[in-house]
Amino acid sequence: MARSLAVPTARSLSTARAAWLPKRWYIHALLWLAIGIIGFPLFYALTVSTQTNAQVFRYQLTPGNNLIVNWNLVMGDRFLWLYMLNSFGMAVSIAIGKTLLSLLAGLAFVYFRFPGKWLVFGFVLLTLMMPTEVIFIALFRFVSNLEMPAYLNLVVPFLASATGTFLFRQHFASIPAELSEAAQLDGATPLDYLFRVLVPISWNTIGALVVIQFLYAWNMYLWPRMIITSQETQVVQVGLRTLLAVETGVSYGPLMLAAVLASIPPVLIFVLLQKQFMSGFSLTRDK
């Protein structure tokens, strides 16, 4: 952007474009075209969420008059708010729990000497090759035998993270050793040092991990689809199915409204915290 300011105005006047067109108007046009195509599915979903089925099948691309009816159906009959609340509880618990456990593990790996450290670190890193999707058959058998409350079934299996541990190990290792030496001279315990010194200077890294894990957990689907059987404890990604399974045929308005509402928290967080999101990735990338 700095460069476009530096371009002398005389040059832009000499080009053939009309005065009311912005500089490089064709790039703006192409970008708006891309934005339009990328945004169309959401625009369509938003439109349909205000319509009746009759309006949908008339291909009406303007807002309909059925939003309140759809809203009442989604929130009243179909418990969407409950699913969203469950999703929120799960996503926040996973994001915070994972971050906390990763902080503790990172502290152990960087600030302690103990026998077999490399072995333990390798043991943690090796789990990168075991995504839930590869083990879910056995995990399902194991977890359903534990008979934990549904909320714990959703959260506990995902509390440990090789990525998070690695992230904090790298981050702590980049902090000057003088800091921890000074803390020890002051007689600080490891946990004092972690929460009074490390955490306050690590908010960027912590934020990155929390954002990524929240998005990941909110959008998680296969596991809740397997393990959650009751409506009261269901998460929103799976709960949308109840709007598909209607005897009288699908009502598209409520379905789209629910899909849009289910996307508001992750989209907001992603758009507002995109910098944190990116930095989390560039930090974990150079393993």
Place this chain on the structure above:
Amino acid sequence: MTTSQIQIVGTLLLAALIGAGVMAQAFQQARRPLWLGIIIGAALGTAGALLLQAPLNFCTFDPERDTGQFIFGLILSALGMAALLLPARWLAVNGLAGLSAGQATHGVFRGRLTPWLLLLPTLAVLVLFLYYPFIDTFRLSTLVASRTRSAFICVENFTDLASDSLYLDSVLRTFVFSGAIVLVGLALALAIAVLAFQPIKGAAIYRTLLIWPHAISPVVAGVIFRLMFNPQGGVINFFTESFIGVRFPWLNDPNYAPFVVIGAAIWTQLGFNILFYLAGLQSIPKDLVEAAAIDGANSWQRFWSIMLPLLSPITFFLIVTNVTFSFFDTFGAIDYLTEGGPVNATTTMIYNVFDTQRQNLGLGKAAAQSIILFLLVVAITVIQFRTTERNVNYGA
């Protein structure tokens, strides 16, 4: 000795020989004592051959097993050997120095027990919810199993899969889907990122308007695309009919449904890919591009010969993440769009695991399929590590 005992001993001897050869070569290359390499190699080779065979009690060598299972047994021995010998070879050549690169020990705090207490929660969760199910998956894969009963059937689940054309189709389909998602998705993302990278007014706004779909879950993409591509009431058919006068049977037809699944996947990944390509473009040194411009390279040449090669580490990272996404995360979109149909046209490997598990006797088969998926994940991870090692200087 019986024939099967002779075969077992023969296999182990061969394994020891191969192991000795591999490690001897590695030790020679690293100028370490050759005899040590031979001994370590022979031991590791034998151990590798035993790694997967011993838990199976060498059942593939039983006389009543057919040739297919016998050959699969040999493949298992080879896999076990690879699992032990390849890391050992890497260690022998690169030494422990390779491992401790970026050694991160400040080692200030004292205490024998404290580090273990700090690690306890992480290790407990990993052991209970990752390692245990992982090993249990292997055990399950040797069983014909339902919720109520199970029986050991050696490697039959695997050899059955090898001749199951529906399964082989799903493997091929998974690769084709990933290829399409990666190729089309990355090409689109790069084109849009190059446009959005141009020095224009409002670049930050454009960027946000382009990347938000990444936060949309595959499930929601599936829900929206299901209506858009509904053959009767879907808006896409309204467009195609208005503009080219044709309606397509989209989700009802095995020839068209895959395109909808691939389209939904590309849509959800597009924002992520654009975001990383933009970051990659920003990290290209400006003077390099300007120097080329002064030398008379036009913008097309500058793109092909300077920017694209410099973006290759990002491209590689995106290929790996998009392949993983296609393998696993498309599950939600498929489950909402087509449930694997019509006529299995959108059943990918992960969907097949899920489907098989739902059948009463399918647990063992589903576990066997999970292990094949796991091997693919290992392959992707190994490729990723090997390549990033080489490209590490680029950094992003």
